[in-house]
Amino acid sequence: MIRIGVVGYGYWGPNIARAASELENAQVGAIADLSAPALDRAGRRHPSASLVQDWRDLVADTAIDAVIVATPVETHFDIAMAALKAGKHVLVEKPMAETPAKAAALVDEAARRQKILMVDHTFVYTPAIQAIRGMIDAGDIGDIYYYDSTRINLGLFQRDVNVIWDLAVHDFAIMDHLLDSKAAAISATAAAFLPNSPENMAHLTVYHENGALSHLNVNWMSPVKIRQTLIGGSRRMVIYDDMQTSEKVKVYDRGASMEDAYERRVNYRLGDMWAPALSSKEALLTEMQEFVRCIETGARPLTDGEGGLRVVKLLDAASRSTRLRGQPIELFALREAS
Amino acid sequence: MIRIGVVGYGYWGPNIARAASELENAQVGAIADLSAPALDRAGRRHPSASLVQDWRDLVADTAIDAVIVATPVETHFDIAMAALKAGKHVLVEKPMAETPAKAAALVDEAARRQKILMVDHTFVYTPAIQAIRGMIDAGDIGDIYYYDSTRINLGLFQRDVNVIWDLAVHDFAIMDHLLDSKAAAISATAAAFLPNSPENMAHLTVYHENGALSHLNVNWMSPVKIRQTLIGGSRRMVIYDDMQTSEKVKVYDRGASMEDAYERRVNYRLGDMWAPALSSKEALLTEMQEFVRCIETGARPLTDGEGGLRVVKLLDAASRSTRLRGQPIELFALREAS
Amino acid sequence: MIRIGVVGYGYWGPNIARAASELENAQVGAIADLSAPALDRAGRRHPSASLVQDWRDLVADTAIDAVIVATPVETHFDIAMAALKAGKHVLVEKPMAETPAKAAALVDEAARRQKILMVDHTFVYTPAIQAIRGMIDAGDIGDIYYYDSTRINLGLFQRDVNVIWDLAVHDFAIMDHLLDSKAAAISATAAAFLPNSPENMAHLTVYHENGALSHLNVNWMSPVKIRQTLIGGSRRMVIYDDMQTSEKVKVYDRGASMEDAYERRVNYRLGDMWAPALSSKEALLTEMQEFVRCIETGARPLTDGEGGLRVVKLLDAASRSTRLRGQPIELFALREAS
Amino acid sequence: MIRIGVVGYGYWGPNIARAASELENAQVGAIADLSAPALDRAGRRHPSASLVQDWRDLVADTAIDAVIVATPVETHFDIAMAALKAGKHVLVEKPMAETPAKAAALVDEAARRQKILMVDHTFVYTPAIQAIRGMIDAGDIGDIYYYDSTRINLGLFQRDVNVIWDLAVHDFAIMDHLLDSKAAAISATAAAFLPNSPENMAHLTVYHENGALSHLNVNWMSPVKIRQTLIGGSRRMVIYDDMQTSEKVKVYDRGASMEDAYERRVNYRLGDMWAPALSSKEALLTEMQEFVRCIETGARPLTDGEGGLRVVKLLDAASRSTRLRGQPIELFALREAS
Missing domain, CATH: 3.40.50.720 (NAD(P)-binding Rossmann-like Domain)
Incomplete structure (x- = not known):
């Protein structure tokens, strides 16, 4: 015990x-x-x-x-x-x-x-993210081209933490779990609209080593609450919409391309869509079970300290890029130095 | 005649x-x-x-x-x-x-x-954009803090024009009409996922002279078609969703703020929402009438050559920033030089 | 105490x-x-x-x-x-x-x-229904023409209660609160698709004394969960969608009618839409406060025994009509006799 | 030719x-x-x-x-x-x-x-209905328990035709095509809210010979446009939403049932959902091709005169039932007599 x-x-x-x-x-x-x-x-x-x-x-x-x-x-x-x-x-x-x-x-x-050193990246343990990870492992998605997330709502303006540390941290943790290619550089832009408040709106682009691109849109001052992530792959595309009570994860085939001779362009169509039934198990319980399992067996946690460190490096680099109006921050040196 | x-x-x-x-x-x-x-x-x-x-x-x-x-x-x-x-x-x-x-x-x-030199910025003549411009003029929105647009779909991969020149041009035209503060700098990131194709996904941040921020998310490779723009103002917030057949424009009051002492943060709530009935007049007809009116009277068109030039400058600067991984491009010098 | x-x-x-x-x-x-x-x-x-x-x-x-x-x-x-x-x-x-x-x-x-004899018609105490009642009292809706509710989902097949007693009871309670004209007759149809189960799908039409019509669609075997009620009035129309986290209540103006001469018909358009901000107070707490208030003051509860009786009469008459394949059951005699 | x-x-x-x-x-x-x-x-x-x-x-x-x-x-x-x-x-x-x-x-x-005598039941030739018919033929849906359609909007109040003849006719044509069991009886209720206008709102229940139930909700005075049909089968359930630009047809598995001992009831969960990609071929063109094919070959049209007659009988019986406040009209005699 x-x-x-x-x-x-x-x-x-x-x-x-x-x-x-x-x-x-x-x-x-x-x-x-x-x-x-x-x-x-x-x-x-x-x-x-x-x-x-x-x-x-x-x-x-x-x-x-x-x-x-x-x-x-x-x-x-x-x-x-x-x-x-x-x-x-x-x-x-x-x-x-x-x-x-x-x-x-x-x-x-x-x-x-x-x-054991583990970080509470709760989203990694949700049935939705676990289902997406399973599809990636099974080769259903193919090479991942992009991860594009919108995480906005009206609500809490925190005083000591800006919107990147409050909201983008979730996406960095999910990306660290889903995307096998490491981050190479980050460009981030942000703004603070209220006096004496930290940045409440930010947009972040992460360049991955293999050419994939991630983008995050985080905002505390949106009139609608959106929690939507698109993942584009070479074989299929995924929408993960956490605001849906059912069909949180939808997977789209890409239909046959059609050549449009007159306009000199390639045209893609959507194919079938599939929404897997997800477990209703609570993410926090899965996470606690992982913590105990690792303590008992000495296994490395799914969200270990190394992953927590990578996420903090991204948060830190993003904050620095915002102060330079989006100038890209290379992440390679950071990785080596630490 | x-x-x-x-x-x-x-x-x-x-x-x-x-x-x-x-x-x-x-x-x-x-x-x-x-x-x-x-x-x-x-x-x-x-x-x-x-x-x-x-x-x-x-x-x-x-x-x-x-x-x-x-x-x-x-x-x-x-x-x-x-x-x-x-x-x-x-x-x-x-x-x-x-x-x-x-x-x-x-x-x-x-x-x-x-x-008369006029540019075909059609969206400026849509009932939705005209209604939003009317609210801004009436002071309903207050100071505009941000313009945040998502314009993505699966479809045409053009060969001679990238996604910025194909899709972001619409938002630049709308911004030129709605936002009174000029663009000061732009940071843009992009990627091309298919061989022999121009960039098919891009994210652009425009810094305005008064501190407002615009952001555009454009993508030819999204499994869903989204045409949604959020406009955040000091008095009200607007959602313009062009995929809706009714209620394309929604205006949100911001409710009273609540202080959350325990967590040291300010909390906002939504107030009433209002969706004005929009005219069903075709934008293209309104635009043609504007062209003829200006020819007859010598008036300056709503979307004149100067506006067309500003939009082309933004497109050009955005393309340059993408090649520098988001490094910001200052627009002031461009304005003076031209 | x-x-x-x-x-x-x-x-x-x-x-x-x-x-x-x-x-x-x-x-x-x-x-x-x-x-x-x-x-x-x-x-x-x-x-x-x-x-x-x-x-x-x-x-x-x-x-x-x-x-x-x-x-x-x-x-x-x-x-x-x-x-x-x-x-x-x-x-x-x-x-x-x-x-x-x-x-x-x-x-x-x-x-x-x-x-004090009070019935737990919880929906009557929700901020949404209280807002709608307020609009009716203020004359915003005008004469109510119809109440049309869809209350369907996949889930519980109860053994001792059919879908009318399980789900339609909510609408009867809401109707008893919102519609001033009493029910005159009811026609209901139903079916049981599983062996040894009570009816799991039913459609009920209530004729009101003033000509208004109410209709309820209740179903335990729908692949989607819907909780949507339309209320049509002579001045405005209301949609109450309990599955929405925000904008649960929307009020629509009816635009000017247009005469379509060619097709000999009258055409209506929608006018502005308005979604009032709703209180976040819990309905059950409001209801308990009403119970205590009535005990202390002797006041008649908003959902008193008389209302509870009217709802039971509707449930009983609906069940009888379903056994007659929709043959209408007059409610007047029942009212007098009881 | x-x-x-x-x-x-x-x-x-x-x-x-x-x-x-x-x-x-x-x-x-x-x-x-x-x-x-x-x-x-x-x-x-x-x-x-x-x-x-x-x-x-x-x-x-x-x-x-x-x-x-x-x-x-x-x-x-x-x-x-x-x-x-x-x-x-x-x-x-x-x-x-x-x-x-x-x-x-x-x-x-x-x-x-x-x-050749053919009736213009256009919906039968839409890719959506043809896809659903294909699934039924393949046994994917199982026995059909119910067909439940909502076809409402704000708009045309016709003078010479009521809402049943204007809107329910579409569903009767679709039902005639999809449901193999014939209609045995119909119960319909309706109301006319405007002076000198025919009924603008109606609810119709059709009893099929094999126990299946169809229900139609048609209304010219709804603030929202809804075109949604649920089809419940013993193996799967279908939603056909004609207002969606993509994913018009969704097919749902029914998950394993769970026994809820405490409340003495059976609980169903949803399984996977699947939305087939649909052809974009125009229904009217498919229909015209069918007309010509039948003329050339003497084949019986998919929507032949017999089907047209069955639909008119349903329309006629529905109208009679509305005048009797939902009293059921038997259809068997009609079929024999004609």
Whole structure:
């Protein structure tokens, strides 16, 4: 029985603790949060967990095998590093850290101590993304030409994190899982429309080493909520629309091309479309099972620290490109240096 | 009665000739096309028009007052310049020319000869865009923060024109009409997925002088056809979805903001939504009426040569930025130099 | 402080108990359920409530002021009648009873004892229906010509209740609230496609006394989930689409009519459309507040026993018409007789 | 070369004549219309056709082999009967006649003279309906449980034809083609909301001999245009949405059923969905080819006079049921008697 400690019981922590409590071979052994009301709520839902205000007490608790870090991003490094040094396995909420250097240091520490370091890239564990990954593995999609995502809505203007770190992080995590070709360069543009607010709208293009192109459109100030990703392949094309209650994933054959002699151009038509039935299993539960499986077997998590580091590098490079009005940032050097 | 000559009776020319033939104070006096079958079709539908294969004969026809150029873009300059020099008023299909220098030369020639030079930016004459322009003029939208357009579909891979010149040209024309702040710089990224084809997917960000941001997503290889533009303003937000048969334009109030103390962020909600009934008048007819009105009164067309030139400059700068992986191209110098 | 007893802690009871627990001037004093695991769950969420297996013990509890009946429909009458006779106020889940006679007996008993008798017609308390009722009261819709609802999905084939009692009951409750003209007759058709199952598809037409027409399409075997109601009025038309996350209610002006002389017919066009922002308040909480308000003030609930009786009469008449292949059932006699 | 005469050049006649003119082995030999301007238009588009105002002249023209009747419904019988008696093959616009007796007389006359009698049930020739028919033939759908169609919009209030004869006729024609089990009885309800107008809203249920159920919702006064048909089968379910530009036909697997022990009910889930690519061939051209093929080979048309008669019987019975508030009309006797 693996005993899990959860640090942070604010917005996301309760979901993680609830999912962890549903595991067969693990239990929530401790919960830490600075807020007394948050600890009260935690105690009512997890009566057998010990409750502490200072996360250092949780990390020092020898009865705890693994620590889940669900705190604001600027605290991830200190908590995760301390937990690793205390010999715990660690799962960190995304983004893994606020700089590539800190993320790389966590990866190194985990490797040195042979502990599991996993990042909470939840979308990777959704039935939709898993179905798409399965199609790619089966060769149904062919070579991937592009990944084009729109992730916009009206809502939260965060103060300490811009829209790239808030929303694009999801797509970077999905791309890291789906696209086998690594990112070579990134060009990003952004704008902040409200005073004293970070950027609330951004557009990012990622150049992949094999010529594929990814593009992300993220915006906190859209009148409609859109969560739509197009994936274009040499054999088929995919639409992943997370706002649909059914038919979240649609796969399109490309019909025979027709030559239009008069206008000197090639014309493509759509072929059949297919929408696979998706599992209704909760992504967070799948993710927690992966964490426990890796702790038990020493396997490398699907969303390991290396992947978390790659995502942080993309976030960091994107932010730098926005300040240069889209000037491309090469990613190769970064990869080598870290 | 203004006598109009139409050069080019291929894909778009028949539509223009048909619209011109519906005008009360104008008639189609001549049609030129290299193709004999095309001239045959033209003759059956416009029995009173003279038919010529060489456009030079049409331009030399003293009975013709105005020339509409509906030929491939690389021929626009020669035909339009000859027509202006022959003292005709000219309407050129978009894009106006394949280089800013040629477009500027046409503008200068028209000014020197005091002839109408108009560009066929058809979308500007649609009821949807006219309704949006009306709301902006009435102050309903407030300051425009962003224009974000998705114009993608599966279909024509043209050989001589890339997706920017084929699709983004529509948005540049609409932006030129709706956004009062001029473009200051552009960053564009693109990719070509098929051999021997020009770029078929591109993303363009335009920085406006007042801080507004425009973004265009154009793609010939999308499994779905999307024609959707979001316009974010300080007072209201607009969605213009040209694929809808009704409710093409929706206007959203922004609801009261709510402070979320726990998460330190500002939260916006949507207010009421309103979709104005739109006229069903054909854009092309409105455009032809504008052409004739300007010829008769000497007024400046809504889509004049200057606007056509600005659009060509944007197309040209976008293409250059794509070759530099998104490096921003400043537009100010271009404006001064031309 | 009003002390509420909840009978039935299966599918719907927990929601009702949770909503009741959020009231300021009421509390959940007792919960009854035959199932020991259900009582366990109830105890964890409502630690201060007394827990009993036999509802008779709850009804006999003198500390309880009001009883909410959330049990299978065939038990509603016995429990509600006993509670009324014990001097409790009563809220009954819909449908109020399985026969008009039993529903009428409950109405009579409540009147005799001057107790509140309310029916859980939850949809009446949704922000969408309350917004529509507000528009009707303001005269925005004009005379209502028709109410046309589609309520279909794939899913539950219940064994003891057919699709009319399961789904059409919602529309009857909404119609009872929105349409001022009473039902005069009903014609209903239905079919059962699976062996040993009740009818899973039905179509019902209600003739109103003033000439308005209501129609309901209910189906447990549709590949898509639809929850869409059209309301046609002499001034405006409304679409209420409960599957939309935003814009659940849209109101359409009717444009000017055009006479089509050639085809001898009148042509209508759509005018502007308007979608009001809706409150996000939970319907169940509004309903519980109404229950408590009526207990405290003696006011008549928005969804009182009389309304519950009218709905049961419609359900009963609809079922009879289906057995006669749509032969109309007059409702006037029923109203008088009961 | 078959020479076709077209009677009626108003709304639909020009489309039929244009389609007929595209046939390889037929030509438009004559056109009749009372209106001189209509004949003018006809002459410009069909310069080799003879033009007459009186249809009797066209029917008497010995150079004409086949007559297409595209006139108001009340004139169908006289023209079609005269054409048959003159030895012509006949294609009649839908509905075939305004009474079952007249329709039956045409069927008898055609049989007696061994001429082709075909009815213009255009939808039967659409790629969507042909694809659905193909799936049914292949056994993909299984036994058909129901056909449920919504055909509503805002628009034409015709003066001489009610909404059943205007819109439901399309569904009756489609049902006659897709459903192998004949109609046994019909129950229909309707209302007229405008003075001096025929019924503009109706709901029709058709009982089939094998227990299947069809339902039609037709309305001229809906704020939205809907053209959606659900077909429920024992193996799969189909949605046919004619308003979609792509994915008009979707086929759904039914997932494994789940038993919900607590609530005593059976639960179905959706399985995979599949949308076949459809041909873009025009239905009217396919229909004209069928007419000519049958004339040349003596084959029975897909939409023959018998089918036209069955549709008229349904229209007639539906109208009678509406006057009895939905009382069911048995169709068996009608079938025998005619």
